[in-house]
Amino acid sequence: MLAFRLGFLDIGWLDLLDIGLVALLIYQIYNLVRGSVASRVFVGYLLVYLAYLVVKALGLNLMTTILEYFISVGALALIIIFQHEIRRFLLLIGKSTNLSSNRWLRRWLLRDFNGTEESTTSLKPILETCKTLGAEFSGGLLVLQKNDDLEKFAASGEVIDADISKPLLLAIFSQYSPLHDGAVIISDGRIRAARCILPVSEDDELPPSLGFRHRAALGMSEATDAAVIAVSEESGRLSLALNGELFTNLSQLELENQLEKYLREPKNR
Numbered sequence: 349m350l351a352f353r354l355g356f357l358d359i360g361w362l363d364l365l366d367i368g369l370v371a372l373l374i375y376q377i378y379n380l381v382r383g384s385v386a387s388r389v390f391v392g393y394l395l396v397y398l399a400y401l402v403v404k405a406l407g408l409n410l411m412t413t414i415l416e417y418f419i420s421v422g423a424l425a426l427i428i429i430f431q432h433e434i435r436r437f438l439l440l441i442g443k444s445t446n447l448s449s450n451r452w453l454r455r456w457l458l459r460d461f462n463g464t465e466e467s468t469t470s471l472k473p474i475l476e477t478c479k480t481l482g483a484e485f486s487g488g489l490l491v492l493q494k495n496d497d498l499e500k501f502a503a504s505g506e507v508i509d510a511d512i513s514k515p516l517l518l519a520i521f522s523q524y525s526p527l528h529d530g531a532v533i534i535s536d537g538r539i540r541a542a543r544c545i546l547p548v549s550e551d552d553e554l555p556p557s558l559g560f561r562h563r564a565a566l567g568m569s570e571a572t573d574a575a576v577i578a579v580s581e582e583s584g585r586l587s588l589a590l591n592g593e594l595f596t597n598l599s600q601l602e603l604e605n606q607l608e609k610y611l612r613e614p615k616n617r
């Protein structure tokens with residue numbers, strides 16, 4: 349079916365759909381790699397591909413063959429260079445289709461007809477805990493569930509299942525506590541577990557001054573949609589990892605605002 353004619357080109361509706369989908373794909377890939385070194389590689393590869401199309405259209409056979417080889421080897425190199433981004437992309441797709449772990453869906457499927465609302469997490473004691481931990485240079489790592497199921501991570505530590513309270517959180521992160529190592533997981537308004545092991549990010553662009561606590565915060569936010577707060581033992585600084593991005597050196601107010609905004613958003617991504 350012909351949509352319109354552009355000079356000697358007949359453009360159909362399917363061609364338009366094709367162009368739109370390719371544009372969307374390129375935009376999504378660019379969004380994923382934006383700001384990283386990989387984005388420059390991506391733009392470079394696109395330019396080489398455009399040059400290939402031009403020399404091919406002009407009928408420059410030798411140049412076309414050279415660029416063809418370059419592009420096919422380049423595709424392999426791209427997979428290696430973009431391994432981190434590809435992993436993030438696949439995780440993102442996996443996360444958005446993981447229906448059984450979607451808390452909103454679970455809430456709807458298991459909703460009780462007495463109309464009782466599932467408890468939501470109160471941020472106040474958590475924020476106050478972070479403030480005190482920071483002031484006292486005690487490290488802390490707190491995972492706040494959004495939609496994704498965190499049971500697997502909670503099971504790696506000690507299950508607690510207690511009300512959220514500042515004294516309890518401070519007791520957990522006290523250097524004398526056997527539970528202070530690892531992360532605390534908070535979900536549905538409860539402290540679910542402590543001493544939990546989180547996945548560590550392999551992002552090679554994290555500043556070397558940030559160690560494994562911050563890598564674990566970032567890794568957890570890459571693997572799930574949870575919000576993860578890291579309090580540095582070394583500097584007392586507060587950091588927040590959301591959706592594979594680490595915001596460092598936050599003030600108490602910035603942390604509160606970002607958390608409020610992120611956790612109250614109804615939809616994941």
Ligand SMILES: Nc1ncnc2c1ncn2[C@@H]1O[C@H](COP(=O)(O)OP(=O)(O)OP(=O)(O)O)[C@@H](O)[C@H]1O
Pocket residue numbers: 487488489528529530531544545546547548557558559560561562563564579580581582583
């Ligand atoms: N994968 C992980 N899962 C959970 N907790 C972790 C993980 N890796 C490290 N931690 C916690 O982080 C603590 C400190 O690690 P490290 O000193 O490397 O972190 P850091 O990012 O430099 O933070 P800080 O500024 O507090 O020193 C560990 O003792 C442990 O409690």
